[in-house]
Amino acid sequence: MSTERPVISCKNVWKLFGADPEKYLAKMSSDMSFDDMREDGYIAGVKDVSLDVFKGEMLVIMGLSGSGKSTLVRCFSRLHEITGGTIEVDGQDIMSLPEKDLIDLRRSKMGMVFQSFGLLPHRSVLDNVAFPLEMRGQDKHTRRARALEVIKLVGLEGREEYFPRELSGGQQQRVGIARSLAIEPDIWFLDEPFSALDPLIRREMQDEFLRLQQLLNKTIVFITHDFDEALRLADRIAIMKDGAVEQCDTPDQIVLHPATEYVRKFTEDIDKARVVHAGVLAKADQPGTGDPVDTGMTVHKLARLLVNDKRDFIPVTRDGASIGAMSRSEALDILLGAE
Amino acid sequence: MVAIPSVTRTPMTRNRTAIWLLGIAIVLTILQYSGVLPAWLHRIPDAMIPPAAIWLDVFFNFVKDDLGLLKFTRFLTAGLENVLDTSGNIFYGKRRWPNLGPIPWTAIAGVAVVVGYYLGGWRLAVLGGGTFIWTALIGQWKIAMETMSVLVVAAPLAFVIGLSLGIAAWKYAWVDKTIKPVLSVLQTLPFFTYLLPAVIFFKVGPTAGAVATTIYAIPPMILMTTLGLQKVSPEVVEAGKMSGCSKFQMLRHVYIPSARTEILVGVNQVIMLCLAMVVLTAFIGMPGLGAKLLAMMGSFKLGRSFEIGVTIVLLAVTLDRMSKAWVVKQPEHFEKGTSWVNRHKTLVLAIAVFIGFTLLSFVLPIAGTIGRGQDFSQGKELDNLIKGFLAIDIVQSITYGIRYFLNVWILNPFRDFMLSIPTPAMIMVVAAFAVWLGGKREGVIAVIFFGLVALSGWWDRSIITLYSVLAAVSIAMLLGIPIGVLAARSDKWSQRVLLACDTAQTFPSFIYLIPAIMLFGITATAVVGSILIFAMVPLIRYTIEGLRTVPPEMTEAADMAGATRMQKLVNVQLPLALPTMAVGFNQAIMFAFFMVIIAAFIGTQDLGQELQRTLAGTDLGKNFVLGICVSLMALTFDLVIMKWAADKKKALGLP
Ligand SMILES: Nc1ncnc2c1ncn2[C@@H]1O[C@H](COP(=O)(O)OP(=O)(O)OP(=O)(O)O)[C@@H](O)[C@H]1O
Ligand SMILES: [Mg+2]
Numbered sequence: 005m006s007t008e009r010p011v012i013s014c015k016n017v018w019k020l021f022g023a024d025p026e027k028y029l030a031k032m033s034s035d036m037s038f039d040d041m042r043e044d045g046y047i048a049g050v051k052d053v054s055l056d057v058f059k060g061e062m063l064v065i066m067g068l069s070g071s072g073k074s075t076l077v078r079c080f081s082r083l084h085e086i087t088g089g090t091i092e093v094d095g096q097d098i099m100s101l102p103e104k105d106l107i108d109l110r111r112s113k114m115g116m117v118f119q120s121f122g123l124l125p126h127r128s129v130l131d132n133v134a135f136p137l138e139m140r141g142q143d144k145h146t147r148r149a150r151a152l153e154v155i156k157l158v159g160l161e162g163r164e165e166y167f168p169r170e171l172s173g174g175q176q177q178r179v180g181i182a183r184s185l186a187i188e189p190d191i192w193f194l195d196e197p198f199s200a201l202d203p204l205i206r207r208e209m210q211d212e213f214l215r216l217q218q219l220l221n222k223t224i225v226f227i228t229h230d231f232d233e234a235l236r237l238a239d240r241i242a243i244m245k246d247g248a249v250e251q252c253d254t255p256d257q258i259v260l261h262p263a264t265e266y267v268r269k270f271t272e273d274i275d276k277a278r279v280v281h282a283g284v285l286a287k288a289d290q291p292g293t294g295d296p297v298d299t300g301m302t303v304h305k306l307a308r309l310l311v312n313d314k315r316d317f318i319p320v321t322r323d324g325a326s327i328g329a330m331s332r333s334e335a336l337d338i339l340l341g342a343e
Numbered sequence: 344m345v346a347i348p349s350v351t352r353t354p355m356t357r358n359r360t361a362i363w364l365l366g367i368a369i370v371l372t373i374l375q376y377s378g379v380l381p382a383w384l385h386r387i388p389d390a391m392i393p394p395a396a397i398w399l400d401v402f403f404n405f406v407k408d409d410l411g412l413l414k415f416t417r418f419l420t421a422g423l424e425n426v427l428d429t430s431g432n433i434f435y436g437k438r439r440w441p442n443l444g445p446i447p448w449t450a451i452a453g454v455a456v457v458v459g460y461y462l463g464g465w466r467l468a469v470l471g472g473g474t475f476i477w478t479a480l481i482g483q484w485k486i487a488m489e490t491m492s493v494l495v496v497a498a499p500l501a502f503v504i505g506l507s508l509g510i511a512a513w514k515y516a517w518v519d520k521t522i523k524p525v526l527s528v529l530q531t532l533p534f535f536t537y538l539l540p541a542v543i544f545f546k547v548g549p550t551a552g553a554v555a556t557t558i559y560a561i562p563p564m565i566l567m568t569t570l571g572l573q574k575v576s577p578e579v580v581e582a583g584k585m586s587g588c589s590k591f592q593m594l595r596h597v598y599i600p601s602a603r604t605e606i607l608v609g610v611n612q613v614i615m616l617c618l619a620m621v622v623l624t625a626f627i628g629m630p631g632l633g634a635k636l637l638a639m640m641g642s643f644k645l646g647r648s649f650e651i652g653v654t655i656v657l658l659a660v661t662l663d664r665m666s667k668a669w670v671v672k673q674p675e676h677f678e679k680g681t682s683w684v685n686r687h688k689t690l691v692l693a694i695a696v697f698i699g700f701t702l703l704s705f706v707l708p709i710a711g712t713i714g715r716g717q718d719f720s721q722g723k724e725l726d727n728l729i730k731g732f733l734a735i736d737i738v739q740s741i742t743y744g745i746r747y748f749l750n751v752w753i754l755n756p757f758r759d760f761m762l763s764i765p766t767p768a769m770i771m772v773v774a775a776f777a778v779w780l781g782g783k784r785e786g787v788i789a790v791i792f793f794g795l796v797a798l799s800g801w802w803d804r805s806i807i808t809l810y811s812v813l814a815a816v817s818i819a820m821l822l823g824i825p826i827g828v829l830a831a832r833s834d835k836w837s838q839r840v841l842l843a844c845d846t847a848q849t850f851p852s853f854i855y856l857i858p859a860i861m862l863f864g865i866t867a868t869a870v871v872g873s874i875l876i877f878a879m880v881p882l883i884r885y886t887i888e889g890l891r892t893v894p895p896e897m898t899e900a901a902d903m904a905g906a907t908r909m910q911k912l913v914n915v916q917l918p919l920a921l922p923t924m925a926v927g928f929n930q931a932i933m934f935a936f937f938m939v940i941i942a943a944f945i946g947t948q949d950l951g952q953e954l955q956r957t958l959a960g961t962d963l964g965k966n967f968v969l970g971i972c973v974s975l976m977a978l979t980f981d982l983v984i985m986k987w988a989a990d991k992k993k994a995l996g997l998p
Contacts (some may be wrong), residue, residue: 078581081585083581083584083585103590107587107588107589108587110584110585110586110587111586111587114585115585116581116582116585118578118581118582119578120576120578121578122576122578122579122581122582123579123582124579124582124583124596124597124600124601125579125600125601125603126600126601126603126674127600128674128676135586135596136585136586136587138596139586139587139588139589139592139596140587162679164679165676165677165678165679166676167673167674167675167676169673170675170676180582183582183586
């Protein structure tokens with residue numbers, strides 16, 4: 005997937021909050037830290053971020069509260085005007101788009117689920133979900149049918165006529181999800197979309213998005229605080245701190261080779277065995293012998309084999325073809341949590 | 344605690360300036376009393392007073408004749424007149440297109456019941472129905488409908504204009520910047536300044552009344568709209584953007600519906616201000632409840648005045664409660680499969696009731712209009728009753744006693760004293776007050792504003808106005824603050840008194856003249872009396888609110904320190920409540936300035952009297968000068984007191 009042109013490509017993106025951010029950014033020396041800027045009265049929501057998101061990819065953004073996750077995603081959809089850098093969506097510089105084209109882009113390509121839902125208080129569930137369709141000018145009958153369909157999908161059947169005020173937090177969140185599902189956008193921004201859901205529905209929703217992503221090749225940028233969720237969904241994870249992206253890589257690489265001390269700390273408590281796949285450990289120059297394992301197996305899933313097997317190198321295959329072999333002792337180290 | 348030095352330091356130098364100013368003022372006054380002060384220092388010589396009224400007249404004449412504004416407004420008038428005629432036809436049967444009216448009173452009362460029930464259950468249904476039934480039965484249907492027919496035109500007009508301007512001010516910073524100062528001046532302008540321009544540009548009668556009423560009601564609508572739009576949650580806005588809303592869709596589907604609450608609060612204020620003003624437009628010849636009340640009070644027919652007063656109060660309370668109920672009414676879902684009729688029950692029912700009663704009135708004329716002699720008015724009897732009561736020796740001696748005491752011992756000496764103070768000394772006293780409470784800037788403003796008043800040539804009358812205001816507000820404080828303090832002691836009483844204050848504030852100011860006249864006849868005491876009642880309302884209200892919102896941990900701290908109730912009140916609660924109480928005090932003063940002009944109807948010697956006289960002629964320039972004098976004095980108090988309250992709040996760390 006990395007050979008194609010990225011769907012979203014941002015280069016040296018800055019978003020500063022403060023009195024006159026453009027001027028401040030222009031005059032600022034390059035080694036200013038987040039705290040230095042704060043002392044001058046500016047908050048670096050996004051700090052010099054360069055990142056590509058590819059078609060059909062699910063990029064998960066993680067980081068502590070206030071690290072700039074929501075801000076970054078808002079820059080992608082130009083809900084924020086960025087202070088510096090460029091953002092291209094499908095090769096188009098979105099910062100230079102005129103108002104009309106921007107509206108078209110959002111109508112035709114983008115969808116977003118908001119952290120605190122952003123429901124229109126005066127509209128019923130049905131009308132909230134149908135809202136984007138209405139804005140696109142779809143006729144009443146079609147949009148109603150479509151809205152009912154997705155409302156059913158998120159399990160809110162029978163509450164179509166309720167108003168947001170009459171729903172629980174989790175139900176409101178599902179309305180927000182349904183609203184973005186209704187239009188099936190190509191690019192999806194999900195800002196902690198499942199935070200208020202119970203584990204059962206949460207899993208169902210995750211599956212639904214995975215299904216859509218794989219089936220329809222959707223591009224998804226997903227924010228979450230939940231590592232398990234990130235691991236389940238992510239093709240790549242970006243970890244943010246103070247507005248900057250500390251590392252953006254596959255889950256395996258992030259736990260195996262944290263780029264900074266911060267990322268190491270951040271991922272410290274994760275059970276690496278559940279994250280690392282055989283494919284990552286496979287060394288191409290090692291042939292190995294005996295029964296191979298599939299590249300997609302996690303070390304955790306191979307635990308029994310690793311403990312019982314006596315081979316030093318175990319061959320790894322992708323779709324039946326060999327891609328090398330992994331060292332059993334290395335895998336065992338990961339399994340046992342040895343440093 | 345770091346803030347303490349700066350907080351205590353500034354008043355020191357301020358105090359010194361204030362004392363200096365006061366000192367000079369006292370010296371000047373003493374000189375005046377000992378007769379050595381030159382006359383030109385006592386009052387500005389007439390020769391030095393610029394003929395502002397004449398300049399203004401020239402200016403207005405230029406605008407209306409040379410710029411053709413008069414033609415333009417008269418052109419507008421034609422349109423507005425048509426609308427008013429139509430609503431007049433529908434409500435009270437004026438013989439004009441569409442020749443449908445008048446609507447049977449039973450139909451209106453019935454619809455009021457349905458709407459009342461929809462908005463607020465049985466209580467509002469009874470209130471709404473009862474108001475209209477009372478109005479019809481007491482024989483005031485026609486005049487009440489004359490008033491309503493203007494209201495239903497002016498209020499929507501004010502709503503639309505206010506909403507549009509509010510949106511513009513929210514959207515474009517430059518509109519906001521231009522509108523803001525205009526609004527703050529408009530809100531302190533006495534209502535009379537609205538009336539005369541309306542008369543001049545729109546001819547005497549309902550049209551001018553409707554215009555004045557509309558303009559008067561616009562400012563709060565603008566403010567509430569802007570406030571509501573600014574408060575829409577950013578995520579809702581972003582959700583709208585991501586849904587691909589165009590600018591217009593954004594406004595139509597996202598902003599305005601989300602700002603519903605504030606906008607409806609604006610609607611409530613528009614309705615109430617319209618009602619208040621439409622009653623007052625009696626002064627420029629608008630027929631209706633106000634005009635009738637004016638006539639009845641003028642001929643001292645207390646019984647009828649009282650009945651009309653009750654009608655106005657009932658109408659005000661009904662309109663206020665209903666529109667407030669609308670504010671809090673949130674949409675509720677219907678079960679799936681609810682039929683159209685059930686979804687629109689209120690609408691269907693209202694139409695059914697309306698048609699039903701209209702048909703009934705064909706068969707039974709009394710259900711349509713209550714004719715002469717069919718009503719239950721007890722005007723005469725009430726009149727005799729009230730006058731009989733007032734004629735009882737004890738009552739008479741009490742009212743006479745109060746009147747005598749107030750006039751001879753308090754009011755007149757106070758007034759004469761204020762008049763004896765030389766102009767510059769008076770300005771310095773005001774400046775001292777402003778510097779002491781507000782600061783240097785406020786002091787300078789006070790000097791400029793009162794200087795302008797002095798230059799207007801209406802100094803003596805302004806001072807009499809000021810005296811009425813100060814006298815009435817002082818007495819109102821003596822009565823109102825203890826009432827507030829007492830009421831604040833228990834939850835139950837706070838609520839009751841606050842409700843009473845809320846209700847009283849919805850009455851058109853005119854109403855306050857009725858009890859004052861009843862008690863004191865048409866005298867200067869009645870003026871002070873009516874201002875007193877009117878000004879007491881905000882005083883009581885904010886005293887209670889101030890005391891009730893003192894953070895509990897502070898009173899608890901006092902309790903723990905073993906303070907008695909009185910100590911707690913004096914040392915903890917009152918100081919903390921003071922900034923809020925100052926807001927009430929400010930409002931009391933504003934109300935008083937407002938009332939003093941209405942009360943001029945009873946016969947006073949202040950600016951109000953002159954203002955009313957300008958209405959008879961068409962002295963637009965003089966009307967403006969007088970209006971601005973009142974406005975400048977009111978603005979000075981407003982600025983100083985609000986600044987003080989804000990400073991104090993900040994120093995106390997209150998929100
Ligand atoms: N509109 C704004 N004006 C000023 N500062 C802002 C604004 N929006 C965000 N910030 C600041 O930018 C920083 C990043 O905020 P952001 O909402 O992106 O955090 P987040 O990573 O999404 O946190 P959370 O996990 O709590 O949602 C915060 O310090 C916040 O205070
Ligand atoms: Mg966030």
